[in-house]
Amino acid sequence: MGTILSKELRKGQLVDAAIKVFAAKGYRSASIADIIEAAGVARGTFYLYFGSKLDVFHAVMDRYVELFKERVQSELGRSYNNPLRVRSTMRESVLDWLRFYSRNKDLAKIVFREATAIEPDYEQRCYGLLEECFQHWRETVVKFQKIGFVRTDVDPGFLNMVFSGVLIHVVLHYVIPNPNPDLEMIADQWISFVESGVKARGWHF
Amino acid sequence: MGTILSKELRKGQLVDAAIKVFAAKGYRSASIADIIEAAGVARGTFYLYFGSKLDVFHAVMDRYVELFKERVQSELGRSYNNPLRVRSTMRESVLDWLRFYSRNKDLAKIVFREATAIEPDYEQRCYGLLEECFQHWRETVVKFQKIGFVRTDVDPGFLNMVFSGVLIHVVLHYVIPNPNPDLEMIADQWISFVESGVKARGWHF
């Protein structure tokens, strides 16, 4: 379109286009042609801002990592100190994660599907950030185990894996495909499941 | 090289090679050259058995679907009628799924990573099969809810999503990367988590 934009705006516009395209076709199948078409710029313009296809993927990941970092920071601000509010705090936490990926569906698709395969460093970067979260939760779990709130045979590492697995699956197979996913319902189900499992009170299998 | 094999054997040999290659490099990055090299076959030979690259991917998925069907069948044979054995039955079930993917790591990688992106129909096919399983479990859950074993506010659909999510995540991030994964430990953690959640007895959040 020939319009001249500020460097940052144009770059942002290209990253936006790349996110849409990568989410829709996957990194490998997406072509530079797709991205520039989505952005409405010429072929050469793309290379003013990114050195290569991989480079724009890095920029997409950077965008995600930035958002993710904020998400993690706000998560770390959550305190589980008041025993009376543990349930509602956890519920809010789950909801915030669901909302986060619901707001960024395309990024979620990219990240959960193929990010690790394309940018080897990415997982390290994310786990570096997530690890703070996991640590936060582990400490909470251990504290609760000491107080006697949480069973002592629960492995915090496994718990983290369960949390990640469910979050990713729910996002990929429920949140993303649905135009209006019922995140509160998911959060409620999830919290009561984590709290008590499925067994009815007074029984054991 | 140049050996003459029965049509089925040669085709199987090529599918084997394709599975290894797709798992290692991903569908798009894998080339026909990689596959024929892995199979020790000439370029033209490949096209005697498959019409295209996509065609061999279909064959790979067919291979998976076949194994998966067996797996589902054997799962359907499981009965949860005896209340005293519910726990151990569930444990066996979890273990069998873990063992299944542990035996077929390469297929698991392909299926969990990119199958849906490449073969849109595939998820339908798998869910078609899985749906029988899910139905089986849903019915069991409902039955248990009636008897009073299982909480009545548990949504069976969500439960299935949790089960799939955890299974996939554990397979991708623990079973596949580990040469000797401790499947029993996973099963134990998982069952007691499903049974009771994390809350210690006598408390509620």
Added chain:
Amino acid sequence: MGTILSKELRKGQLVDAAIKVFAAKGYRSASIADIIEAAGVARGTFYLYFGSKLDVFHAVMDRYVELFKERVQSELGRSYNNPLRVRSTMRESVLDWLRFYSRNKDLAKIVFREATAIEPDYEQRCYGLLEECFQHWRETVVKFQKIGFVRTDVDPGFLNMVFSGVLIHVVLHYVIPNPNPDLEMIADQWISFVESGVKARGWHF
């Protein structure tokens, strides 16, 4: 950057930059980006002074041709009339040519390496100028042949070719690469070689 200069000065600055860049990388490998970077000028500014990349090359050649013309003029001023001074006159001539290219190494590199390939007219232009020189020398040679100074079987055309070939080769492979080439030594060797060849006095092969 951004400085406003008189048209001629700015153009000269760009030609200077182009000479450096063409000498260092060759015409095809040199990019406009290289030239404007070397000149410290913006992209668009380049096209205020030159219509194209080829255009700036023409300007470079013009610069050379101008210097070359001066060189030829000063050469034509040389007189070989005094038989006693023929040797020293020739030595001065050789030295002046060597000094000329030693002062303009970058231009020499460009001209001797690829000028003819890029600007087909250039050789004509140069030979037009050089021809005057050659003519000058030829006449001198013929005169000397008549007087009996120079062998009558020497072909003046071949002589000119020898002179050019040695000059170019010496410039490219000795003068240009050396920071402090010993031009006098070259001139001495060259003159005594031209005078007497290699044969020792009193012998013939």
Added chain:
Amino acid sequence: MGTILSKELRKGQLVDAAIKVFAAKGYRSASIADIIEAAGVARGTFYLYFGSKLDVFHAVMDRYVELFKERVQSELGRSYNNPLRVRSTMRESVLDWLRFYSRNKDLAKIVFREATAIEPDYEQRCYGLLEECFQHWRETVVKFQKIGFVRTDVDPGFLNMVFSGVLIHVVLHYVIPNPNPDLEMIADQWISFVESGVKARGWHF
């Protein structure tokens, strides 16, 4: 076109085409499209035999180096032991060099114009070979200086430079452009020039 050739034949055909194209347009200006058009093969075929444009240039240089090696070997076989035949031996030597480049005009063009700029190793390789020749000549010169055939103030290094310079210039500006160059004339002029310079007998400048 579509014909299947033995690997060596096809490669040779492509090198032939590349030589023509590089000689006509220069390495930088030549495109793969030019080469495959000249060879009459498809784009992909080129990459069956060469990994890149540079790669085919290496192959061209290899072709030259091989021929050059033969040329040098046969030159080394020449003996200057018989003083009565020095002149005719030298004449044969010059003629053989001229014939060599006359037979391989395109290669000569490539080699003398841009080989060193493109393949940095190439000059080393050639000088490695040529050095044997130079050594051979130097020794001959020194021997002749001892016997008193050759002036003792002649610098053998300079002599080699003169020889190369004249050879290259004559090849580029006389042999290559002429359909029927008179090599014998060149050789005669050259030998008598080397022998005695231009000065008539009995005089000195």
Added chain:
DNA sequence: CATGAATGAGGCTTCATTCAT
């Protein structure tokens, strides 16, 4: 005058597919 963002033709390279042997 000067700037530098935008352009797109053109070059290099890959690889799924065909087909003569």
Added chain:
DNA sequence: CATGAATGAAGCCTCATTCAT
């Protein structure tokens, strides 16, 4: 049946040139 040389569409990237500010 098996082979592997040949094909060419399609992708990535560069860079000379234009033009709105």
